[in-house]
Amino acid sequence: MKIGILGTGHIGKTLVKELSAAGHDVKVANSRGPETIDAELLTAGARAVTTQEALRDVEVVILSIPLNAIPKIAPLVADLPDETVVIDTSNYYPFRDTKIDAIEAGQVESLWVAEQLGRPIAKAWNAIGSASLGRKGKPKGDAGRIAIPVAADRNRDREVAMALVEDTGLDAVHSGTLADSWRQQPGAPVYCTDLMHDEIEGALSAAERARLPARRDLGVAVMQERLGDGTTNPDEEWGVRLVRAINM
Template identity: 70%
Template sequence: MKIGILGVGHIGKTLSRKLGAAGHDVKVANSRGPETIDPTVLATGARAVPAAEAVQGVDVVILSIPLNRIPDIAPLLTNVPTETVVIDTSNYYPARDSEIAAIEAGRVESLWAAEQLGRSIVKAWNAIGSDSFALKGTPAGTPGRIAIPVAADDDSERAVGMALVEDTGFDGFDAGPLAQSWRQQPGAPAYCTDLTRDEMPAALASAEAARLPKRRDLAVAAIVERLGDGTTNPGSEYGVRLSRALYM
């Protein structure tokens, strides 16, 4: 597939390397220009391009940017064909990204993002820690392979998201429509707990929407206390242990 990735942060850079290694034609962009993209992001064949070029002539656009920046990049997608699948990997962390009133009032993050973009989206790769994503991918059929939930309203778009998750070394798990994607948001039992395909259904089903924000903020406070700031992502061992203790 031809894939354009906007954002080369913790998740975006791994997407670039993994999808390039899987044989996809990958273009990547950030907000500062292609010359600022670290060469390691391009190690498996991805090309650094301006943001406007990254979304042109592709089958899939992946947004790996802070959630509060989605309204800013919406104009880039205005002329992107409706058949192009748009995948969002972001999560809402108000202490980091500023508060969004609609989400604070209970709007599902993915539904808010789709409204800002004015088009259907797929939610994927948001429910795995960046260290686990970079280090724990395994071939299909490997015992204990980690699953990543994928939500979308369009069945065919969800299938594309699941197939690409498989290409990055994880089991793509059908998490249903976007209205249910709150079950894979920060604070939920399926979020950053490195579960298998068999473990995922119970985790998604046991999520309690009202408890998610408090659990999310407790995790942030613990990470800040341990690492000293809210921008450094924890290693997979500590991150998974913390997430399981607080979310499950």
């Protein structure tokens, strides 16, 4: 597929590598310009382009940018054809994104994103840590392959997002509509806990909406105390153990 990826953070970089290696035609952009994109990201065939170029003549757009940057790119996304699948990977973290009143009041993060963009989206790759995404992918059918939830309202959005998740070495599990996607937000049992396919449904069902913010913030506090700067991601073992202890 022709894919445009916006963002070269922890998740964005890994998606560029994995989807390029899987044979997709990938263009990648960041907010600083194509000349700032590490050439190592492009070794599997991806091309570094401007944001406008990344959104031109593509079938899928993946947004891997901080949630508070969504409104800034909304005018560009508004020009995409309706059939273009837009997949959002973001999560809301008040310490990073500044407080967003609607989400603080209870709006589901994915619905807020869809509202800002003025179009349907799919939600995927938000519920796995970047270290696990980069190091734990396995071929389809291998024992121990991690599964992650995918939420969407439209059938095509769901089908395309799930197929691409599979191409990144993970099992995709449809978690429901965007309105239900709070079950895969930070603080939920399915969030960054590296579960197998047959464990996902139970984890989604066990989510308690009112408890998510406190669990999210507790995890952040522990990671900041341990890692220091609040931007360094934990490795795939320690981080998973911590989040499982808090979220499950």
